[in-house]
Amino acid sequence: MPRVKLTVAYDGTEFHGWQRQEPPDAPALRTVQGVLQDVVASFVREPIVLMGASRTDAGVHAKGQVAAFTAESFRVPVERIPFALNARLPRDVQVRSASIVPSGFDPISDAKSKCYRYLIEHLGPPHHPAPLFDRDFVFTTPHELSLSAMQRAASQLVGTHDFESFAQVSHGRENTIRTIYSCQVRAIAPRRFVVEVSGNGFLYNMVRILAGTLLDVGRGHIDANGIPAIIASKDRRQAGTTLPPQGLCLEWIHYGVQQEVVDA
Secondary structure, three states, X not given: OOEEEEEEEEOHHHOOOOOOOOOOOOOOOOOHHHHHHHHHHHHHOOOOOOEEOOOOOOOOEEEEEEXXXXXXXXXXXXXXXXXXXXXXXXXXXXXXXXXXXXXXXXXOOOOOEEEEEEEEEEOOOOOOOOOOOOHHHOEEEOOOOOHHHHHHHHHOOOEEEEOHHHOOOOOOOOOOEEEEEEEEEEEEEOOEXXXXXXXXXXXXXXXXXXXXXXXXXXXXXXXXXXXXXXXXXXXXXXXXXXXXXXXXXXXXXXXXXXXXXOOO
């Protein structure tokens, strides 16, 4: 049976996150996994289990989520699968690509690195109105931010550390050691900054807390050179606020060439 890897993009605004949620005494919540799995099952005409690489929260977006399923067969060449699925999907989720992968491919455990971006816009001074048309994709703050301070702090996050201080208290993981390969803050427009971080994995709410900590650095509430002390404290209270979900986007997930095979 062929195993198919999908690269998926979605606007998370109207979704209750990625993971399928079916409360016992209430209708199923609208999730990306739920919508996409139902459409794939209809397409292949058999029940399937769709496994996703990242359990993004409600309101979080993705350009490069990865999912996989196994089916007995399908009616079109694999390169035509995105067209077939997108014709059935709602407008806020889209399959970007499809390929055949080995039968044992696991989107979660086979992932080598992930990249998230968090978009921030500061409104002054002087005062500027909050963004209107992309308001569901950017976090706004009324405070002017120091880009250089945020960049200095971001560089101190790179490396292998215990990121207990940057995870929600109820994260549920025994091991909180992660490796950050890159953490950058860039100005991409007047008053608009992007925090881009890649690593081998992230704890629950970790990127939103990293972005909130860098925001507090930019405001002058946290010392730009204080990141090593926050890491060493292993104390969530020492890091910055958890920013809301709408500014966060899963950009890509890399697996390495050994996971890929030529499309059949």
